[in-house]
Amino acid sequence: MMTKFSVISFCLLLAAKVSAQITIANGTAIVASDGTEIVAAVKGNVSNGSTYDFANANLRITLQPNTIDQTIGGNLVVQSLNLVSGTNTIANGTLTLKEQIYFNTGLLMPGSSGKILYTGVRENIHGDEAGRFDDSYVDGKFYVLHSGRNFFPIGTESIGFAPAYLDGNGTDEVAMQVFGEDGGFLFDPTGNIGEVDVTRYWEITTANLAGLDSKVTLATNGVVMANPDLAPVVVQADAPGTHVENLLSVINGAEITSRRSVTKPIVTVGGSREVELVIHDIITPFSTGDPNDYLVIDNIEKFMVNKVTLLDRWGGKVHEWNNFTNYGPPYLNPDGFDFKTLSPGGYICVVEYGDPESGMNTKSQMVTVLKVN
Known part of the structure; x- marks a missing residue:
């Protein structure tokens, strides 16, 4: 009290x-x-x-x-x-x-x-x-x-x-x-x-x-x-x-x-500035030391998420990467994919990129695998 x-x-x-x-x-x-x-x-x-x-x-x-x-x-x-x-x-x-x-x-x-x-x-x-x-x-x-x-x-x-x-x-x-x-x-x-x-x-x-x-x-x-x-x-x-x-x-x-x-x-x-995604259209996996020995996508690192799919000429899936990053020296990819397993010829690269909250974008590009001695 x-x-x-x-x-x-x-x-x-x-x-x-x-x-x-x-x-x-x-x-x-x-x-x-x-x-x-x-x-x-x-x-x-x-x-x-x-x-x-x-x-x-x-x-x-x-x-x-x-x-x-x-x-x-x-x-x-x-x-x-x-x-x-x-x-x-x-x-x-x-x-x-x-x-x-x-x-x-x-x-x-x-x-x-x-x-x-x-x-x-x-x-x-x-x-x-x-x-x-x-x-x-x-x-x-x-x-x-x-x-x-x-x-x-x-x-x-x-x-x-x-x-x-x-x-x-x-x-x-x-x-x-x-x-x-x-x-x-x-x-x-x-x-x-x-x-x-x-x-x-x-x-x-x-x-x-x-x-x-x-x-x-x-x-x-x-x-x-x-x-x-x-x-x-x-x-x-x-x-x-x-x-x-x-x-x-x-x-x-x-x-x-x-x-x-x-x-x-x-x-x-x-x-x-507006970021443009550029898919390089040449892969030369059989040469030595060429930066195009691997798939290269300019500015892919600028986006929060991405999925990259490589299709053959008939639309069959050859390989898929979630959150793809460009290869750098020593040109090793964490998933171990070997581009030398690809046969020479034409492929289609499809990239889905952006942010699930603000919207995803899709870009595709014909990619040619060349056998360069």
Whole structure:
């Protein structure tokens, strides 16, 4: 009974301090009984320096409209946070949000030693009354600990709201942050990537990026590519200023999703030239050292999945490869197929390639096997 009275007193204390700083002194122990709801409508700073146990309580904070930046000090766990302050709210300790966040007005920012961790599900992250995040989002790293598809309501004051999506595994905390600046990425202008966006890039922070095995979705609002003939794709890099790798793309309105899982910590939007699949029409398996001694398909590695079928002139299947890769020195294929078993003459090569999610393509080509001495 004494515990419940203490919690009620705490609620009244918060209500009485709506225009001032709320401080729980060091050494103060606050223990909530089952089902207790603590609601604080706060205008000013929130500071915690105590031993507390809110495991059985719903602590909900609404940061009221204010004219100056305000801080959340110490480590604090809340069920719900509602931003209507219109100014920056800075978390100087670890702020853990267990259930819901309402982004109405004002930016939520981690301080130099702060951390914002969300352990709910993406459906419980809300914008303003119209569902928009134009004036309120996280400017800095936003950590999530949850399995399945996660939403990162992030942006910067220079570019505005630039959200992202990434799967979590429920074991490792995953953070994302967007930078409103040119990453200075490198790419070969004669290759598949012809351009990289110079206005922003995203950074993923986690202890086990490869363990997520996740495709990434980025917002393309405000991204303008200089060359309209290039197709937008997601690219990844080890760090700003390093070479980018094409993860391909699926476009959905103002969002772009990679067709391959992200395995590097930096992602952004690039521009890709149309990739043409070229099946070499000559195989010379009886010569020595000729690059055409084997079947060669240019750009086959640019596509997520493929199936290659070699047919004889009557349409009979001679051999089939799943996820074919071009042979390189020492010209050995993992499946052990020996092209010298082919008789000279005409064949048909059929290639199915692409991505099951965005559609498969088919290309066929007459191929001639020559006996060259």
